[in-house]
Amino acid sequence: MTEQTYQRQANDDEIDLVELFQSLWAQKWLIVFITLVFAVAAASYAYLSKPVYQASAAVLPPSLSDIAGFNLGRTGADEGGLKPFLVDDVYVVFVGNLQSDKSRRKFFKEFYLPSLEDAQRVGSQDNLYKAFNEKFSIKATDKTQPDRYSIVVEHHKPDSASALVKQYIDQVSVRSLEDVLQNGKRELAVQARNIEQQIKSGRNSAKIRRDDRTKQLKEALTVADAIGLDNPPVVNTELSAFMDGSLMYMRGAKSLRAEMEVLQARVSNDPFIPGLRDLEAKYQLLTEVSIDRSNVAVFRQDGEIGVPDQPIKPKKALIVALGIVLGGMLGMFIALIRVMLIKHTAKVK
Template structure:
């Protein structure tokens, strides 16, 4: 049985005859089925010939207090440094995790060596753009507070290894950054202490020289009045007089005492024992330069949420979805072609009708 329809009934002016349209499409069902079959076949060939892509991922959370304890060995107490918090350490890690420098380093050290020589000699910018689909960093969301390192590769074992390798690379860099910052702070603080020690020693030396000048002047006065020993005065007057013996009445100590103190000050080998704050500063300096010894193996800047598992199910291509899309796209393409054919059939019919009408009018005129 053959189905026919009048193309002129399908589209007439701005009106659509739905029944005629359906009848016209049904008349071209084999065309629609053929287009659907071809597109679906192409989708199937692409899907089943494509290499499967596996996705390995690892979630990372902030470290615990015990994980960062090693970073604070040279901080707190009398060091003058504020101890690191979990947020301080984790901020360094997340910054390196998402940094362009870390991605570039992994691209150079791991991704490029995995390519064959022909691909490796191509455009580095294009290769790096392609690398962006291989390694991805997913930021936390409200439902998932962890950062995710996601690696997509055709080899599932390689995908898992690269995810772990990138985490290790970022961890090493973050630990190095924290220790370098601490070491720099220690160096700056040590320089400050050295400057303070130098100032205290210079001040002590200046104070000693000033004392010697005052003693020599008092000795001159004492020699002038012939006072060898301090006068014997008892009672409250003696107490009041003793308070002035280091001031304007210093000469009343007598030449013997003044001369002895001058000789002692001039013969002093070091002023350090007479500087009150010096020993505390020396202790801080010694603690900073001798106590900053940490082992990176006892530190952590993040906490992996489980181990990296080797994926066993590919995420691409999605065969069922590809076939469904092939059927839908094929059906839509076939229907579109059928509608175009109906349009052309209508135009050809209209031309034929106009031609017949013109011929009839010519005959009547003759």
């Protein structure tokens, strides 16, 4: 192909582009009209649709002082008691309830649905719940703080959005607090029953030992009376070591009778049970534990829950701009189709 041929082809292309531009220019009012139609439609949607507001709150693990009240009566495993609650032990209960589907559905029925207008509650519960999950989210906010969670709610009313966030946190907090208290209460009750059983066993053993001692003294007294031994004879040290066994009668009738009368008159064996008072003190501590709910917490809220004053949807400027762009593109496409149809009709004629 020669240079003249290339030049001719370039001139033809230039003529075609000029012709295309002229054809589109001839259809400019059509393009403008379609662009305006799309722009007006986009602007109508942007300015007439209900605004959507977003409220959020962040939660963190409780402090040591927040959980100190949970550890009343928990003296530690080293002292034979219960292991104290740690921050993670308490916060994991809160996070579990925070993310559970049970908490979501309870919140959806008790708080979210009543916040909607009657027209918005029309439809199946499943569809409404799916729509709710699109407007409600819980997620870790920062990889450097994996224990920090953010609760986000979208709503057409700004005050309702912030109120719903607070209501969800309060609902989960109450449930989690009750779970921790019940877990601790059950553990304390089990520990108290164990100690109560130890006290009961100690008293039963003391009674049996007293009865056995009384029988031994009675038998020894019978022997002492039979041989007429009222007072113990003078014995050497080696013999005295056997006086609690079969030679107990060697103590003499007076001594044996006096001890037996004391044992029979004893009202309670408690003072003679080793460690009984310590067990009673532990039992009393466990059974009298009363936790003040106002002094404990299962989480900390990071900041206040503010009422949003700027909607996140719709983005009016973006919607209008997209409407103009799409309208212009569609207008040019329709104009090109119209130009092609006009040329085709002219060739046919």
